[in-house]
Amino acid sequence: MFVWTAFFLSVSAVSCGAPEETGAFVRSTGKDDGGNYRFSVDFGDSLCRYSLYFYTVIDASTDDFDAMPRIIPLEVEAISPSGRLYGETVGIDKDSCMRRSSYSRQYESLYRNGFVPVEYGQWTFRVKVIGEEKFPGLRGLGLKSVPVPVEGS
Numbered sequence: 239m240f241v242w243t244a245f246f247l248s249v250s251a252v253s254c255g256a257p258e259e260t261g262a263f264v265r266s267t268g269k270d271d272g273g274n275y276r277f278s279v280d281f282g283d284s285l286c287r288y289s290l291y292f293y294t295v296i297d298a299s300t301d302d303f304d305a306m307p308r309i310i311p312l313e314v315e316a317i318s319p320s321g322r323l324y325g326e327t328v329g330i331d332k333d334s335c336m337r338r339s340s341y342s343r344q345y346e347s348l349y350r351n352g353f354v355p356v357e358y359g360q361w362t363f364r365v366k367v368i369g370e371e372k373f374p375g376l377r378g379l380g381l382k383s384v385p386v387p388v389e390g391s
Contacts (some may be wrong), residue, residue: 242341246356248380250323253297255309258385259382259383259384259385260279260280260382260383261291261380261381261382261383262380262381263293263378263379263380264277264378264379264380265353265377266370266376266377266378266379267378268378270364272321272364272366273366273370274315274364274365274366275365275366275367275378275379275381276362276363276364276365277334277362277363277365277381278360278361278362278363279360279361279362279363280359280360280361280383281355281357281358281359281360281361281365281383282358282359282360283385285388286386286387286388286390287352287353287354287385287386287387288289288350288352288353288354288355288383288384288385288386289347289348289350289351289352289353289383289384289386290348290349290350290353290382290383290384291346291347291349291381291382291384292312292342292345292347292349292365292379292380292381292382293344293345293346293347293379293380293381293382294310294330294345294376294377294378294379294380295342295343295344295345295377295378296342296343296345296373296375296376296377297341297342297375297377298341298342298343298374298375299341300340302374303332303375306332306373306374307326307332307369307372307373308331308332308333309330309331309332310329310330310331310332310345310367310373310376311327311328311329311330311367311368311369312327312328312329312330312365312366312367312379313325313327313365313366313368314326314327314328314342314349314363314364314365315363315364315365316358316361316362316363317361317362317363318355318356318357318359318361319358319359319360319361322331322356322357327368328349329345330345331347333365334347334355340341346382349381349390350354351386352386353372354362365379365381367379375387
């Protein structure tokens with residue numbers, strides 16, 4: 239497995255193509271046979287940097303929610319168009335929800351900001367929630383990509 243930092247490059251560019259946010263949400267029942275949430279992301283615009291966000295919803299009683307671990311750990315594998323594999327483990331702080339009610343919490347967590355891929359094209363992300371059974375009521379996981387214009391353009 240290659241070092242994750244090799245996943246990023248510096249680039250000089252004039253401007254980003256038509257910025258368009260894309261995202262996909264996979265329900266917990268839609269995981270692959272390995273228990274992974276799979277996402278396909280187009281990093282084809284060489285004039286863009288990208289911001290990536292994970293998002294999710296947990297529906298649980300206050301008592302169940304309080305009993306969950308503080309961090310929702312995610313094992314992330316990114317597969318380049320040529321098949322190179324990059325991986326790391328990150329987490330979403332359970333207390334950092336953006337919306338909450340007595341029975342539900344919604345999250346959107348910045349994963350990468352100003353990210354430039356080492357290869358342009360279609361990437362595959364496989365994401366596993368480590369110990370997902372400790373988060374009853376987790377509806378699934380989403381990945382959102384937002385093109386960001388390069389500074390000075």
